[in-house]
Amino acid sequence: MLRIRRLEERCIHFAETGDGLIRAHYHLYIGQEAAGTGACAALAPADRVFTAHRNHGHVLAKGGDPARILAEIIGRSGGYLGGRGGTFHVAAPEIGILHTSAIVGGSLPLAAGVAFATKKTRDQRVTLVFFGDGTMEEGVFTETLNIAQLWKLPLIFYMENNSVSAHERVGRGSPTSEHAAKALSDVPRAFDVHTTVVDGTDVEAVQALVRGLADRVRRGEGPFFVESRTTRWPGNYGSFPKLVGGDTDIAWTWDAAAAPPAIASWTADSDPIIRYAVRLLGTGTLNRDGLRAIDAEVRAEIDAAASWALASPPPAEEDALAHVYR
Amino acid sequence: MSTAETGTRVMTFAQALADAVDEILDEDARVTLIGARFTGHTPSAYVMDPVLRKHAARITWPPISELAYCGIAVGAAMAGLRPIVEMSTSTFSYEAIPQIVNEAGIISATSGGRVGAPVVFHMLYGIRGAGGPQHSGSPQPWYWNSPGLQVAMPSSPADVKGLLRWAALRSENPTLFMDHQRLMELEGPVPEGRYEIPFGVAEVKRRGRDLTIVATSIQVSRALEAAALLAREGIEAEVVDPRTLEPLDRETILGSVRRTGRAVVTDESHDHCGVASGLAAIIAEECFAKLRAPVRRVSIPSAPVPYAEALERALVPSAERIAAAARSVMR
Numbered sequence: 100m101l102r103i104r105r106l107e108e109r110c111i112h113f114a115e116t117g118d119g120l121i122r123a124h125y126h127l128y129i130g131q132e133a134a135g136t137g138a139c140a141a142l143a144p145a146d147r148v149f150t151a152h153r154n155h156g157h158v159l160a161k162g163g164d165p166a167r168i169l170a171e172i173i174g175r176s177g178g179y180l181g182g183r184g185g186t187f188h189v190a191a192p193e194i195g196i197l198h199t200s201a202i203v204g205g206s207l208p209l210a211a212g213v214a215f216a217t218k219k220t221r222d223q224r225v226t227l228v229f230f231g232d233g234t235m236e237e238g239v240f241t242e243t244l245n246i247a248q249l250w251k252l253p254l255i256f257y258m259e260n261n262s263v264s265a266h267e268r269v270g271r272g273s274p275t276s277e278h279a280a281k282a283l284s285d286v287p288r289a290f291d292v293h294t295t296v297v298d299g300t301d302v303e304a305v306q307a308l309v310r311g312l313a314d315r316v317r318r319g320e321g322p323f324f325v326e327s328r329t330t331r332w333p334g335n336y337g338s339f340p341k342l343v344g345g346d347t348d349i350a351w352t353w354d355a356a357a358a359p360p361a362i363a364s365w366t367a368d369s370d371p372i373i374r375y376a377v378r379l380l381g382t383g384t385l386n387r388d389g390l391r392a393i394d395a396e397v398r399a400e401i402d403a404a405a406s407w408a409l410a411s412p413p414p415a416e417e418d419a420l421a422h423v424y425r
Numbered sequence: 426m427s428t429a430e431t432g433t434r435v436m437t438f439a440q441a442l443a444d445a446v447d448e449i450l451d452e453d454a455r456v457t458l459i460g461a462r463f464t465g466h467t468p469s470a471y472v473m474d475p476v477l478r479k480h481a482a483r484i485t486w487p488p489i490s491e492l493a494y495c496g497i498a499v500g501a502a503m504a505g506l507r508p509i510v511e512m513s514t515s516t517f518s519y520e521a522i523p524q525i526v527n528e529a530g531i532i533s534a535t536s537g538g539r540v541g542a543p544v545v546f547h548m549l550y551g552i553r554g555a556g557g558p559q560h561s562g563s564p565q566p567w568y569w570n571s572p573g574l575q576v577a578m579p580s581s582p583a584d585v586k587g588l589l590r591w592a593a594l595r596s597e598n599p600t601l602f603m604d605h606q607r608l609m610e611l612e613g614p615v616p617e618g619r620y621e622i623p624f625g626v627a628e629v630k631r632r633g634r635d636l637t638i639v640a641t642s643i644q645v646s647r648a649l650e651a652a653a654l655l656a657r658e659g660i661e662a663e664v665v666d667p668r669t670l671e672p673l674d675r676e677t678i679l680g681s682v683r684r685t686g687r688a689v690v691t692d693e694s695h696d697h698c699g700v701a702s703g704l705a706a707i708i709a710e711e712c713f714a715k716l717r718a719p720v721r722r723v724s725i726p727s728a729p730v731p732y733a734e735a736l737e738r739a740l741v742p743s744a745e746r747i748a749a750a751a752r753s754v755m756r
Contacts, residue, residue: 147504184535192539197503198532205528208493212500212508215485219457219506239523242493249488422538423572424672425597 100132100302100372101394103156104347105401106165110155110172110186111334111342113405120173120409125186127340128156130300130332133371134259135160135229137305138327141313142225145195149210149228152201154189157229162194165401169408177411181418204237206230207256211243214254214321225316227255227309232262232276235283247322248290254322255312256292258283259299261329265368268298268328287324299327300371330369333362349394352376353387433583433614439469441582441615442604443476445589446509448619450480453507453594458484459498460511465549469609495521495546499529499599502544509593515550515603516562529599530573541597545589551643551693552730552741553606561730561737563694565641568601569670569703575600575624576670580645582613584668587622595621605643605693625672629681633661636687636751639678639704640664644691644723650744655751662751670700675707682708683715687754691723691747699724718754723747 107127113120128135131153139148139160150157158168163179171178172186179191187201197213200206210228217224234240235258247254260283262275274283287294297308305327312323334343344362351358351366352373358366366373379385385393436444442463449456461477461484464470477484487494491512498508512518518525525546532542552561568574575598579585585604592600630645631652640648645666652662665681667673682688688708692700701722708720723742731737 180535181537183537188535190536192536197540198528198536200528202523202527205496205523208496208524209500209503209528211493212497212502213504214500215497216501216504216506219501239492239496242488242490243496245488246490246493246497250485421534422536423534424575425533425538425541 100136100375101397102165102400103128103132103136103159104372105397106159106169106404107155108342108346109169109401109405111340113173114339121186124338125172125340126153126338127335128153129335129340130369130371131259131261131329132156133302133375134257134299134305134327134329137302138227138229138257138309141306141309142227146225146227146313147195147197147210147213149206149226150196150199151203151206151230152187153231154199155186158189158191158196161191161196163191165404166407167191169404170411173408174413175408175411176414177408182414204230204234204239207234207239207243211247211252211254214247214252215250218253223317225253225255225313227257229257229259232258232260232274232283234258235278235286236276244287244290244292248292252322253316253319255309255316256287256322256324257309257327258325259327259329262331263328265330268300268330272296272326272328284324284326292322292324294324294326296326296328299329300369300374302371302375329371330365333365347372349376349390352380352390432617434617435612436582436615437469437472437609438582438585438611438613439464439467439472439609441586442589443472445586446473447476447479449509449590449593450483455505455507456483456593457501457506457508458511459487459494459508460513462513463511463547464609465513465606467606467609491517491520492524496524496528498544499524499532499542502542502599503532503540507543507593509545509547512546512548514560514562515548515564516559518546518548518564525568525574525599525601526571530571532573533598534573542599543597545592545600545602547602547604549606550603551605551607552737554737555732555734556606556730557732558729563725565601565603565670565692566694566699566703569700570698573599574671577602577624577668578642578670579604579668580608580630580640580642580666582611583615584622584628586615587620588624588668590619591621591623596624603642608643611646622668624669625674627665627667627674627677629663629677630666631662631664633663633685635661635685636689636754637663637665637681637685638747638751639688639690640666641670641692641700644693644742644747647742647744648691648747651747651751654744654748660751660755667704675711678704679708679711682712686715686717688712688716688720689723689747689750689754690720691742693725693742695725695727696722697727718756721750721754723750
């Protein structure tokens with residue numbers, strides 16, 4: 100989780116340098132790290148994951164190399180796609196992320212197709228597709244959900260509802276996208292798809308849930324639907340994220356008052372990293388020094404990844420027409 | 426084609442298509458069908474029946490969800506299957522444009538060639554007779570305009586079999602396989618045995634010294650009919666069939682035009698940015714110094730295809746219209 104946070108803080112720093120490292124809008128996963136981390140930790144390395152425009156955290160959680168992720172985000176030849184995809188399309192076939200669609204809902208039928216293929220070939224691998232609550236406004240969502248259920252595909256729909264308040268997370272939850280359903284989880288239930296709602300800021304709860312679902316998929320069950328509820332990070336409004344409150348300080352775990360006012364209540368109630376750190380301190384699993392040591396290690400890793408990405412040359416102009424056909 | 430003309434059997438386009446599907450399923454266990462009515466509502470629909478019975482376990486019949494099932498086929502192709510999606514009427518593919526154009530078409534390029542989507546989207550296009558404005562569509566220019574997709578447009582029984590076998594068994598790229606509704610009953614010699622026709626290899630369907638008619642799919646039959654009319658007037662037309670638009674055999678087309686110095690291009694899609702327009706632009710750019718007349722296009726005027734027979738007929742790029750265009754470039 101902390102690796103994702105530090106990597107994405109670096110994205111904002113890249114964008115804010117204003118010298119063209121990130122030339123257009125982009126989307127961050129800050130505040131949702133527990134979902135991607137917990138879900139991917141519950142899968143096997145060979146399992147397949149699909150993501151969308153908000154993909155950085157998913158690729159890192161699935162085992163991606165932060166240096167190659169950052170290089171892709173700034174369009175360098177060392178990136179996972181050699182700079183052809185950029186922030187919207189980060190994918191890594193070698194770790195089970197075959198292709199990333201940045202069109203809302205675009206990955207859903209592709210993920211269902213991979214699940215269709217594994218079922219046809221009696222392959223035990225699980226396919227999990229992450230998508231946001233807004234995707235449920237797209238027609239392709241309903242089409243894919245219907246087919247997945249009709250054909251009993253070995254697929255986990257992992258919907259990240261990233262706009263509910265801390266209060267709504269534990270309650271019934273309301274649609275935050277433009278949707279007529281009273282609760283988004285009512286929709287898959289109407290298709291008779293097994294549906295679970297989970298607090299997407301609780302990494303252990305997510306991991307336990309997805310581990311159980313993945314086991315059931317391997318036994319030939321599916322599809323499954325998860326609504327993962329998180330509270331939108333205050334810096335995440337609009338398509339140009341702002342680092343409200345600055346870089347996360349791990350000391351906010353034991354000194355909540357130190358968090359800047361713009362971020363303080365979100366940090367205390369909804370930041371999956373701080374909440375997990377609080378739990379680790381409370382259970383005595385780690386002390387403050389232990390947390391600081393982990394943070395230092397992560398910072399060093401992301402610093403090195405950023406240096407590697409910045410040193411990676413841009414792709415050669417003559418490669419623009421390469422690989423259109425195989 | 427590798428097989429000698431001696432070992433051939435005359436059959437309809439529909440029968441050659443059905444034979445190809447049967448052989449493909451026999452030969453490669455990775456091939457899976459999503460939908461399977463390759464011969465549509467044509468008079469030849471029945472020829473698929475034995476194939477559907479024999480391979481019932483290989484066919485998945487989808488709900489009316491073109492966008493999702495085309496995407497599922499793309500995903501399954503990425504995961505190692507070789508799906509063939511039978512979409513029936515080509516305009517239904519408009520419902521699936523996001524997955525065909527914006528996903529299948531970009532996968533190889535975006536992944537640096539590490540991931541491919543060898544899927545075939547088969548569809549029946551064109552003015553079928555009483556199809557009206559929504560069932561007579563010709564989307565080949567849409568897909569030719571979309572990088573990463575291959576477009577096949579067979580004109581004969583031998584070609585449909587060889588090209589479909591290539592697309593399904595050999596190609597590593599997504600293919601739009603467009604069969605004209607009215608070709609199903611066309612008869613022609615088909616080589617005995619199993620053979621493929623690689624994409625990107627045009628065929629000269631008729632030799633001629635006076636002008637080149639570049640024709641796709643059903644327009645080949647119409648161009649050959651026009652060439653017969655012209656021959657009575659002493660005009661010898663060469664008819665070149667690209668067979669696939671992407672990849673395109675530019676050399677065979679341009680070589681013919683350089684020899685004859687005159688070109689008519691015909692495809693049953695609309696004028697604006699149509700297939701005929703695209704081919705005419707290539708010819709004009711590459712052969713300008715050799716051209717003795719402007720390149721003429723014979724395609725569908727930009728109007729929705731109407732229902733009534735008299736109105737429909739007015740839009741068909743017929744043999745008479747091709748012959749008239751040929752006469753105009755001969756002046």
